[in-house]
Amino acid sequence: MxxxxxxxxxxxxxxxxxxxxxxxxxxxxxxxxxxxxxxxxxxxxxxxxxxxxxxxxxxxxxxxxxxxxxxxxxxxxxxxxxxxxxxxxxxxxxxxxxxxxxxxxxxxxxxxxxxxxxxxxxxxxxxxxxxxxxxxxxxxxxxxxxxxxxxxxxxELLRQQVNPHFLFNSLNTLKYMAESGDEHTVDFILKLSNFYRFTLESRKLDLIKVSQELEIMDAYVYLLRARFEEGIDLTVSVDKGLHNSLMPPFTLQLLVENCIKHNIVSLDRPLKIRVYSDGGFIIVQNNIQLKKVPEASTGMGLENINQRYVHLLGKEIEIRPSENLFTIKLPVIYEYSHN
Known part of the structure; x- marks a missing residue:
């Protein structure tokens, strides 16, 4: 030393x-x-x-x-x-x-x-x-x-993981939509552009508003639905009063990605994801329908998010798996301590 x-x-x-x-x-x-x-x-x-x-x-x-x-x-x-x-x-x-x-x-x-x-x-x-x-x-x-x-x-490495595979899959989807003359091609391009604009704008920030994080997640899920169609069933009911609270950028997007990574997503068995608020928490919950052949995982995704909350707020996220549901509770971060 x-x-x-x-x-x-x-x-x-x-x-x-x-x-x-x-x-x-x-x-x-x-x-x-x-x-x-x-x-x-x-x-x-x-x-x-x-x-x-x-x-x-x-x-x-x-x-x-x-x-x-x-x-x-x-x-x-x-x-x-x-x-x-x-x-x-x-x-x-x-x-x-x-x-x-x-x-x-x-x-x-x-x-x-x-x-x-x-x-x-x-x-x-x-x-x-x-x-x-x-x-x-x-x-x-x-x-x-x-x-x-x-x-x-x-x-930072975790956030960069969004780029390679997701971009590759999105471009393949865009190619298919363009070749088939899909009427939603332009909307898809705009959402893809917005998502990567959010990525560039937020990559250097420790915290962003929950409203911005919901926009990032919305753009991300729109792009996923172009691939999975009705295989993804996302409902969002976050109290408007919490939209000005804060969270680390790409937290919700990474949690949605984590749901899709470990569970079956199909029209016959849609993956139901809920994002809602309850008291001092923003909660991400999904039904469990694990893949028969799980994808390789480092197990660092949730741990990184947890460490960010510990560092920024001094509180851990709550991970609550059950037989049918997987629930993650994110503590609300306010801009001013007196809140």
């Missing part, structure tokens, strides 16, 4: 360092024999060491790998951090002794070293936890982006 840069604002680093320096001065101020020079020296040492700990950890963080993050805290880095902190605090203690020669070096150095260890340990764990949280958040974002891109590519 690509390495990501983790940063903490300089303002936060300097403010927190100054605040710790001031807090360390409070016990000195409360002493009976208050010495302003010792207090200032004590605060400055804490301030400088906190700055060092912040920036040292920030510089070394980018060398962490995702493997290190997965393992948790690195004991080796922690020990290295503590040893370096002890060394830096020793130098600061020597500086304080040089400026304030009246202080006893031993007790002062011990107090400063203990403070340094506590600050090093606390900041190491705190910054590491921040970095781990940041890293996990970035991974989640990348996974979601990859999932979305993959889902879009799958759905």
């Amino acid at each position: 690509k390495q990501m840069t983790f940063k903490v604002a300089n303002k936060i680093i300097w403010f927190s360092s100054a605040l710790l320096g001031i807090l360390m001065a409070v016990p000195k101020i409360a002493e009976r024999h208050f010495n302003i020079y010792e207090t200032i020296a004590n605060s400055v040492i804490t301030f400088l060491f906190t700055l060092f700990v912040w920036y040292y950890n920030m510089v070394t963080l980018p060398v962490y790998s995702s493997r290190d993050i997965a393992k948790g805290f690195s004991v080796g880095r922690l020990v290295k951090n503590l040893l370096l902190g002890i060394a830096v605090m020793f130098l600061l203690a020597c500086l304080q002794q040089f400026l304030l020669t009246h202080l006893e070096f031993g007790p002062q150095m011990l107090m400063i070293e203990v403070r340094g260890i506590l600050l090093s340990l606390t900041f190491y764990m705190f910054i590491h936890l921040l970095y781990q949280s940041y890293h996990n958040q970035q991974v989640s974002i990348e996974l979601e982006r990859s999932r979305t891109d993959n889902l879009g590519a799958q759905f």
Whole structure:
């Protein structure tokens, strides 16, 4: 995975360092024999060491790998951090002794070293936890982006499946109608043109109005009826109030295509398809009369539609097969959340 840069604002680093320096001065101020020079020296040492700990950890963080993050805290880095902190605090203690020669070096150095260890340990764990949280958040974002891109590519491929076979069959039907002088030839050409115009206009959209989707389905079914005649019995009764709601383009067309793909369609055994609304759903339902030799299927059609609804609405479609009917319930998508 690509390495990501983790940063903490300089303002936060300097403010927190100054605040710790001031807090360390409070016990000195409360002493009976208050010495302003010792207090200032004590605060400055804490301030400088906190700055060092912040920036040292920030510089070394980018060398962490995702493997290190997965393992948790690195004991080796922690020990290295503590040893370096002890060394830096020793130098600061020597500086304080040089400026304030009246202080006893031993007790002062011990107090400063203990403070340094506590600050090093606390900041190491705190910054590491921040970095781990940041890293996990970035991974989640990348996974979601990859999932979305993959889902879009799958759905685009699914929509493109409409073109080759359907166009081939439609052109064969058109050829037959033209040769036989069918009076509906012109209407067929217009519907075919409209259908592919819808395809071009909607292919880049995530959502279109239900009224537009019904037009796409109507054009598609008209073309199918030129082949199957009364073998397809489609009834549509979607509430007018839902015509301005939304759905992913070609959803209804793909569901009708799915019905025809898996069931017998003939004049003797017409395939009855209902598209209607009920509550917060638009429902596609057909009677089951499965083909003896089923067509090859990847099983991705319904799953792609379901994933689109999960992605766009956070809800799954409902698939309810029974002995005689196959029902798919599509949640209604409104333009505004308050609906």
